[in-house]
Amino acid sequence: MKRIIRYKDKKNSSGRIKDGVLVLDISSRLSLKEQQEHIEILTRRLLGKLAGLDSGTLTGLGQGEIYNHGQLQELARRINDEFYGFPLRGIRFYQQNSIWGSCNYRKGTIHISHRLQGAPEELLHYVVVHELCHLKVPNHSRAFWDLVARGCPEYKKYRKLLQVYGMGRDLRRANENI
Ligand SMILES: [Zn+2]
Structure with a gap:
């Protein structure tokens, strides 16, 4: 915003x-x-x-623990096993400031923004679900969101929370620069 x-x-x-x-x-x-x-x-x-x-x-936002690659992989596997079973080949944090996550559905790989390494688990969970669903549906159609809802029923709330989290994070950084 x-x-x-x-x-x-x-x-x-x-x-x-x-x-x-x-x-x-x-x-x-x-x-x-x-x-x-x-x-x-x-x-x-x-x-x-x-x-x-x-x-x-x-x-409470922005006060999560710091996740590493291994924890991210474990979280993604757990979510994928429980809700989807999509062909996930790899997931890792990536230096990415403008987006929260990206998915290469041909390769079956997912990148998650490093900005989420310190996020509350619910937010990370939502972004992982979102990108996992792109392994199946590459767009943001109704079918896509129905799929997201399976792994994250409150996804609408987390989409908004993500905005707040991003802004709070930018603000903290702005304050550090003074
Ligand atoms: Zn998306």
């Missing part, structure tokens, strides 16, 4: 979602650190609202 940040000479910061864009009005009277905090809090709150999540769920 696109985000516009405007700095205004007013006491309070506020934010809203307008035409699919996150618009934040941040008080210019605050310190740089406070402004960053307001940006982060408002972004979380608004995206959380969009995803229908309570703030407790959101606070």
